[in-house]
Amino acid sequence: xxLVYATIWGAVVLFGVTAVAALAWAVSRGQMQDPxxxxxxxxxxxxxxxxxxxxxxxDRR
Amino acid sequence: xxxxxxxxxxxxxxxxRAEIDRSCRVPVLAFLASAVFWLLVGTVLAxxxxxxxxxxxxxxxxxxxxxxxxxxxxLNTVIYGWASMAGIGVVLWLEARLCRVRLPGQGVLVAAxxxxxxxxAAGTWDILAGRGTSVEWLEFPYxxxxxFAACFVVITVVSLVMFSRRRVSHIYVSQxxxxxxxxxxxxxxxxxxxxxxxxxxxxxxxxxxxxWFAHNVLGLWLTPVGLAAVYYLLPKVxxxxxxxxHLSLLGFWTLALFYNWAGTHHLIGGPIPAWLVTVxxxxxxxxxxxxxxxxxxxxxxxxxxxxxxxDSPTLRFTVIGxxxxxxxxxxxxxxxxxxxxxxxxxxxxTIAHAHLGVVAFFSMVMFGAVYYIAPRLTGRxxxxxxxxxxxxxAAAVGMALYWAPLTWGGIRQGMLMNRxxxxxxxxxxxxxxxxxxxxxxxxxxxxxxxxxxxxxxRMLRREGGGRVGPTLFTTPDTDREVRS
Numbered sequence: 001x002x003l004v005y006a007t008i009w010g011a012v013v014l015f016g017v018t019a020v021a022a023l024a025w026a027v028s029r030g031q032m033q034d035p036x037x038x039x040x041x042x043x044x045x046x047x048x049x050x051x052x053x054x055x056x057x058x059d060r061r
Numbered sequence: 062x063x064x065x066x067x068x069x070x071x072x073x074x075x076x077x078r079a080e081i082d083r084s085c086r087v088p089v090l091a092f093l094a095s096a097v098f099w100l101l102v103g104t105v106l107a108x109x110x111x112x113x114x115x116x117x118x119x120x121x122x123x124x125x126x127x128x129x130x131x132x133x134x135x136l137n138t139v140i141y142g143w144a145s146m147a148g149i150g151v152v153l154w155l156e157a158r159l160c161r162v163r164l165p166g167q168g169v170l171v172a173a174x175x176x177x178x179x180x181x182a183a184g185t186w187d188i189l190a191g192r193g194t195s196v197e198w199l200e201f202p203y204x205x206x207x208x209f210a211a212c213f214v215v216i217t218v219v220s221l222v223m224f225s226r227r228r229v230s231h232i233y234v235s236q237x238x239x240x241x242x243x244x245x246x247x248x249x250x251x252x253x254x255x256x257x258x259x260x261x262x263x264x265x266x267x268x269x270x271x272x273w274f275a276h277n278v279l280g281l282w283l284t285p286v287g288l289a290a291v292y293y294l295l296p297k298v299x300x301x302x303x304x305x306x307h308l309s310l311l312g313f314w315t316l317a318l319f320y321n322w323a324g325t326h327h328l329i330g331g332p333i334p335a336w337l338v339t340v341x342x343x344x345x346x347x348x349x350x351x352x353x354x355x356x357x358x359x360x361x362x363x364x365x366x367x368x369x370x371x372d373s374p375t376l377r378f379t380v381i382g383x384x385x386x387x388x389x390x391x392x393x394x395x396x397x398x399x400x401x402x403x404x405x406x407x408x409x410x411t412i413a414h415a416h417l418g419v420v421a422f423f424s425m426v427m428f429g430a431v432y433y434i435a436p437r438l439t440g441r442x443x444x445x446x447x448x449x450x451x452x453x454x455a456a457a458v459g460m461a462l463y464w465a466p467l468t469w470g471g472i473r474q475g476m477l478m479n480r481x482x483x484x485x486x487x488x489x490x491x492x493x494x495x496x497x498x499x500x501x502x503x504x505x506x507x508x509x510x511x512x513x514x515x516x517x518x519r520m521l522r523r524e525g526g527g528r529v530g531p532t533l534f535t536t537p538d539t540d541r542e543v544r545s
Contacts, residue, residue: 015248019317
């Protein structure tokens with residue numbers, strides 16, 4: 001039973017600490033700055049902002 | 062930059078994205094194809110389950126067709142077969158795209174597909190044979206858990222390897238959601254299986270552990286995968302960045318903070334400590350915050366572009382999925398209030414709510430994702446725009462027909478049950494017409510799933526036209542060829 005409690009509490013601490021650490025890491029690495037950059041990071045020269053990348057098949061538009 | 066170097070840079074982008082997509086082809090298609098297979102199996106089981114409620118005499122008197130077996134068989138095939146396998150396929154592709162690296166470990170991932178399929182098939186067989194555990198969402202006999210756990214170790218390791226090799230400096234919001242889901246789900250599953258099947262959580266404690274697990278499968282596995290897909294596909298299809306990136310990060314962290322507590326809202330009024338239930342209710346209501354940020358963000362990104370819905374299959378499914386997420390979550394937060402729960406608990410309202418989440422939100426988003434991903438992996442277009450439209454409308458109308466009557470009927474059912482002067486069997490008779498509308502809606506949903514299955518089958522056989530456009534895993538020259 002002690003093992004069960006240890007596992008549960010251990011998991012709580014581990015996940016809690018990991019979450020806080022991840023948040024702190026993100027802030028320290030500047031992940032939270034530049035929201036415009038972040039939002040644009042999935043675009044590039046071949047699939048730029050302003051161009052749709054999906055259409056129905058056979059649609060030549 | 063000269064024209065030549067600019068062109069070379071563009072070519073490098075295409076090749077890089079094409080290489081990433083090519084590396085995903087076999088494992089991701091294997092997961093997605095398997096998922097679609099289980100969707101169809103799960104849909105048949107769903108129809109049988111629905112029919113067994115209002116017309117059991119129509120079904121042969123076989124033990125495996127009884128509600129107690131066929132319903133958990135349906136539940137487990139759609140959650141562990143369809144939803145989880147589609148989710149994993151989408152997770153792997155999204156992670157490869159976001160990290161801009163090739164998908165590693167292809168052999169072991171394909172092995173994982175095979176093992177996962179065997180576990181779902183064998184577990185479902187066990188349920189139909191009467192060996193289900195009767196623990197909701199954990200009905201597979203627990204020895205199959207090791208199979209799922211082993212597969213998931215592979216998924217998590219592959220995810221971590223890709224992340225460590227990433228070639229982007231910014232970690233996009235979808236990546237946060239994906240990491241969350243890939244780390245949370247195995248923990249949930251192992252913990253719940255150990256506590257419940259290991260006999261540690263017994264009696265009432267088992268119920269608490271059960272619903273902690275089951276709700277978190279929705280909140281910390283399906284939801285983050287669905288939201289990651291929407292956050293990537295919506296802007297990608299439109300060519301518009303997410304409206305407020307800050308808001309999207311706030312949404313992720315508040316989801317991570319609040320969602321986990323909500324599980325005991327399944328046990329309101331039950332024999333567990335009141336404070337434990339209250340914690341669940343508070344967590345559920347706090348979910349208004351992340352859900353509102355997500356809704357606002359998606360709407361403001363779409364604003365001015367709703368006309369584009371007629372142009373893109375992925376957009377249609379993704380937008381309707383995202384809207385359903387908002388609806389089902391707001392509904393969920395309100396349902397957690399004791400005064401509401403008093404009426405709707407143990408009624409068909411709850412089933413309608415559950416399907417709004419898993420079908421109208423998660424499945425629709427997965428459909429949109431498959432419509433986007435598969436052509437990029439096979440180099441082929443979908444074979445028929447008409448079939449896609451059939452799928453969409455069957456799914457949308459089917460879901461509306463599923464949800465509205467059952468919700469209304471469920472609320473009325475609950476109000477009647479709370480009246481001491483109304484006999485229980487009278488209440489049951491009252492609900493029967495709504496069970497018929499459910500079956501009717503199920504037939505419509507099934508039609509959509511069959512259309513989808515046909516499309517996926519033809520895509521795997523590469524029957525569509527050749528893809529025209531920049532994203533392809535062959536060189537830019539050959540992608541201009543179109544099969545007439």
